[in-house]
Amino acid sequence: MKRLSLLFLVLLLGLSASLLLRGAVPADREALATGASARHWVGTDELGRDRAQRMASAFALGLAGSTAAAFLSTCMTLAAAMAIGFATPPVRAVLLYCSDLCLVLPWLFLLMLVRAVLPLSLPGLISALVTYALLAVLGWPLYVRTVSARVATLACAEWLLQARASGLRLGRVLKAHVLPHLLPISMTQFLLCVPLFLIAEADLGSLGLGVSEPLVSWGSMLSDISSNAQRVSTGWVYLPLVLLAITVFSFESLGAEE
Amino acid sequence: MTARAFRLLSTPLLLVVQVFRATAPAQPPADLAWALHAEPGTLDPAKVDDQSAETVRFLTAGVLLRVNRVTQQPEPALAEHWDVSADGRTVTLRLRGGLRFSDGSPLTAQDVVSSLRRVLDPAIAAPVADEFLQPRAVVVDTPGPRLIRLQLPKRVVSLAKALDQIAIEPASHPAAASVTAGPFAVAKYHRGEYLLLQRNAFHWKHDSAGRQLPYLKQLRLDITSNRDVERLRFTRGQYQLMESVSPDDFEQVAHETGGAHDLGASLNTEQLWFNQVADAPLPSYEKAWFESTAFRQAVSLAIHRNDLARIAYKSHATPAYGFISPANRTWFSEKGQAPHEDLTRAEAQLHAVGFHRVGRQLVDGAGHPVRFSIVTNSGNHSRKLMGTLIAQDLQALGMQVTLVELDFPALVDRLMHTHDYEAALLGLSNVDVDPSAMANVWTSSSPNHQWNPSQKSPATPWEAELDQLTAAQATAVGYADRKRAVDRMQAIVAEQQPFIYLVFPNQLCAVATGVEGTAFSLLSPTTLSAIETMRRRGVQP
Numbered sequence: 001m002k003r004l005s006l007l008f009l010v011l012l013l014g015l016s017a018s019l020l021l022r023g024a025v026p027a028d029r030e031a032l033a034t035g036a037s038a039r040h041w042v043g044t045d046e047l048g049r050d051r052a053q054r055m056a057s058a059f060a061l062g063l064a065g066s067t068a069a070a071f072l073s074t075c076m077t078l079a080a081a082m083a084i085g086f087a088t089p090p091v092r093a094v095l096l097y098c099s100d101l102c103l104v105l106p107w108l109f110l111l112m113l114v115r116a117v118l119p120l121s122l123p124g125l126i127s128a129l130v131t132y133a134l135l136a137v138l139g140w141p142l143y144v145r146t147v148s149a150r151v152a153t154l155a156c157a158e159w160l161l162q163a164r165a166s167g168l169r170l171g172r173v174l175k176a177h178v179l180p181h182l183l184p185i186s187m188t189q190f191l192l193c194v195p196l197f198l199i200a201e202a203d204l205g206s207l208g209l210g211v212s213e214p215l216v217s218w219g220s221m222l223s224d225i226s227s228n229a230q231r232v233s234t235g236w237v238y239l240p241l242v243l244l245a246i247t248v249f250s251f252e253s254l255g256a257e258e
Numbered sequence: 259m260t261a262r263a264f265r266l267l268s269t270p271l272l273l274v275v276q277v278f279r280a281t282a283p284a285q286p287p288a289d290l291a292w293a294l295h296a297e298p299g300t301l302d303p304a305k306v307d308d309q310s311a312e313t314v315r316f317l318t319a320g321v322l323l324r325v326n327r328v329t330q331q332p333e334p335a336l337a338e339h340w341d342v343s344a345d346g347r348t349v350t351l352r353l354r355g356g357l358r359f360s361d362g363s364p365l366t367a368q369d370v371v372s373s374l375r376r377v378l379d380p381a382i383a384a385p386v387a388d389e390f391l392q393p394r395a396v397v398v399d400t401p402g403p404r405l406i407r408l409q410l411p412k413r414v415v416s417l418a419k420a421l422d423q424i425a426i427e428p429a430s431h432p433a434a435a436s437v438t439a440g441p442f443a444v445a446k447y448h449r450g451e452y453l454l455l456q457r458n459a460f461h462w463k464h465d466s467a468g469r470q471l472p473y474l475k476q477l478r479l480d481i482t483s484n485r486d487v488e489r490l491r492f493t494r495g496q497y498q499l500m501e502s503v504s505p506d507d508f509e510q511v512a513h514e515t516g517g518a519h520d521l522g523a524s525l526n527t528e529q530l531w532f533n534q535v536a537d538a539p540l541p542s543y544e545k546a547w548f549e550s551t552a553f554r555q556a557v558s559l560a561i562h563r564n565d566l567a568r569i570a571y572k573s574h575a576t577p578a579y580g581f582i583s584p585a586n587r588t589w590f591s592e593k594g595q596a597p598h599e600d601l602t603r604a605e606a607q608l609h610a611v612g613f614h615r616v617g618r619q620l621v622d623g624a625g626h627p628v629r630f631s632i633v634t635n636s637g638n639h640s641r642k643l644m645g646t647l648i649a650q651d652l653q654a655l656g657m658q659v660t661l662v663e664l665d666f667p668a669l670v671d672r673l674m675h676t677h678d679y680e681a682a683l684l685g686l687s688n689v690d691v692d693p694s695a696m697a698n699v700w701t702s703s704s705p706n707h708q709w710n711p712s713q714k715s716p717a718t719p720w721e722a723e724l725d726q727l728t729a730a731q732a733t734a735v736g737y738a739d740r741k742r743a744v745d746r747m748q749a750i751v752a753e754q755q756p757f758i759y760l761v762f763p764n765q766l767c768a769v770a771t772g773v774e775g776t777a778f779s780l781l782s783p784t785t786l787s788a789i790e791t792m793r794r795r796g797v798q799p
Binding site: 027029032046047048112120121122123124207208212213214226227228229230232 | 486489504505506507509510565569572629630631633636639643646647649650660661662663665678679680
């Protein structure tokens with residue numbers, strides 16, 4: 001399954017890259033909500049925009065954004081877990097309380113609030129950066145208890161006590177000895193966060209809170225399905241949903257095997 | 259499974275089923291059922307202030323005069339005759355004989371006087387009282403047993419429209435539509451679920467064969483805001499009417515039921531405008547763009563309205579170049595229309611006021627790139643598509659436009675309070691063909707003068723002229739004088755483009771093929787104007 005998932009992701013990445021390198025296909029206002037044709041491989045949306053190219057853009061942006069957000073989120077989790085693992089009990093309690101607080105925040109309203117205070121004419125790229133940065137910030141507490149428990153176990157290990165007793169500074173201990181032990185669990189977190197953020201962006205985008213036009217995201221692709229006229233006109237409108245589901249499944253498989 | 263185990267399991271299961279049966283909204287059968295998209299704010303006909311309550315009032319209220327929604331002309335109702343004095347300040351109405359309320363009690367001139375006085379009472383705060391200009395100064399009396407006299411301090415242009423909205427109720431107990439003199443009365447009201455209206459057996463109206471109207475015995479108005487649920491119930495035959503159908507759903511409803519109707523351009527408008535508020539939190543160079551007539555005209559010239567109608571509304575809209583719909587034949591003016599699409603002319607106009615291109619980007623005389631956002635409300639698919647198409651069209655001029663969808667409270671806050679926006683894309687519902695109904699939009703001191711609301715004095719000479727014309731058309735006695743003023747208003751709006759009109763969405767509705775006697779109207783309610791003579795096919799009245 002792992003190889004199949006990898007193969008699928010690589011294939012999709014290659015296809016997206018080739019479509020994006022073809023250059024922008026201008027919207028064709030005479031070909032609205034069409035099915036597959038020689039000119040438009042998987043049809044057009046209701047504004048006459050090429051669906052294949054839009055999906056390629058959404059895939060590329062989703063992959064880049066979610067991967068970066070997952071990496072950032074994993075780093076934040078690692079930093080927080082190490083701080084919790086080696087802190088004094090009162091500080092540890094405060095840090096764990098903070099992570100729990102982040103988990104119970106009504107993040108949808110937070111995102112709406114952030115969207116409302118941001119300048120209206122925010123360029124698409126900045127809106128994408130803000131969206132994925134917010135997801136990363138909101139995603140770090142998800143695994144912090146798991147990773148910090150692992151750090152706490154390591155902190156009590158005799159070899160680590162020996163290292164510290166030998167005079168090794170804490171920074172050096174963390175970097176050279178603790179971090180390598182945490183990489184497998186962090187890799188799993190990273191691989192599970194990517195699909196989580198893909199879905200989160202798609203949800204936000206379909207609510208109009210995610211990446212703004214002219215950038216194309218999974219969210220804006222999925223919002224097309226909300227149009228009854230689109231659903232009736234062609235079955236190709238469901239293709240982004242299918243591709244997103246397979247992409248998410250592929251990452252979930254990779255994460256599970258890890 | 260043993261019999262004992264089965265009994266043990268089946269008892270709680272039956273209990274659950276019973277509980278569900280008790281709590282599920284059991285909707286009573288009705289001759290006609292359809293959806294109200296929101297809970298009526300009130301059933302008191304004097305306090306109606308929303309569309310749902312307006313529909314209930316239309317179905318239940320006995321009124322002195324009824325504006326025929328199809329011909330748009332007043333017709334006698336409870337009053338069989340009316341007379342207006344030469345100066346328009348004294349109105350005398352004569353009631354029909356033998357009128358009764360739905361509970362069988364007689365309807366007298368005293369009931370009429372009481373109902374009119376109640377509506378004019380400032381303590382009731384009836385929205386319709388504003389139509390009388392100075393409601394406190396209106397004198398209502400009964401010079402004869404069936405006569406009612408209104409003495410007005412000022413002539414009221416839309417008197418018939420005002421009387422069309424005043425329900426005559428029993429003087430002793432105004433009854434919130436449960437005792438009425440209209441075709442129906444409210445029989446049951448389950449908040450959040452449905453309203454059941456029962457035929458008024460004492461209604462004054464009869465058909466040509468002398469049969470009592472209305473034909474239908476019961477109407478059920480389900481309260482549901484979900485348009486998908488409404489469409490599904492209509493296509494399954496559970497509903498017989500859809501007062502409005504979205505352009506997205508129209509073809510499907512037409513295909514599945516054969517009952518969808520496109521009545522052509524409605525009176526409603528969709529428009530784009532730029533923020534011209536002097537103290538808006540915008541850079542001064544942006545304010546200068548938006549205050550420039552040439553800039554607004556260029557934007558208007560670059561928008562392909564035919565594409566907006568064809569793509570965003572699936573061809574169920576009519577391109578708009580002015581604020582009066584061509585469906586409003588009395589007031590529409592061909593001369594008062596903005597010029598149609600012309601990209602070359604748009605570029606020339608921008609060039610004449612210092613805008614030029616740097617690469618593909620349009621910049622102003624000081625080198626600021628022309629970038630702005632258009633705010634609109636989220637959840638309106640057609641509007642979202644229009645915004646995207648407009649952004650594409652303006653890209654041809656070198657402008658970078660971002661469409662921002664905001665939830666309605668956030669949008670209203672920006673438009674009405676903080677004025678923190680650059681351009682807005684919204685619609686306006688017009689419930690009346692008379693242009694005086696739009697006075698609150700054109701008067702510069704009005705909070706609804708959207709591009710620059712609540713001005714202490716008109717910011718521009720053309721807004722001052724609009725103020726004068728708005729007042730003139732509302733007070734002029736003859737149609738010719740009023741028409742001249744309204745034509746001039748249309749010409750000013752076409753030239754200055756404070757609102758860049760985009761489309762008139764078509765009036766789309768649906769009626770099940772088994773319903774007979776329907777008449778459609780552009781005025782609200784669209785499908786109910788002939789409710790008294792509507793009936794189900796095959797059912798004898």
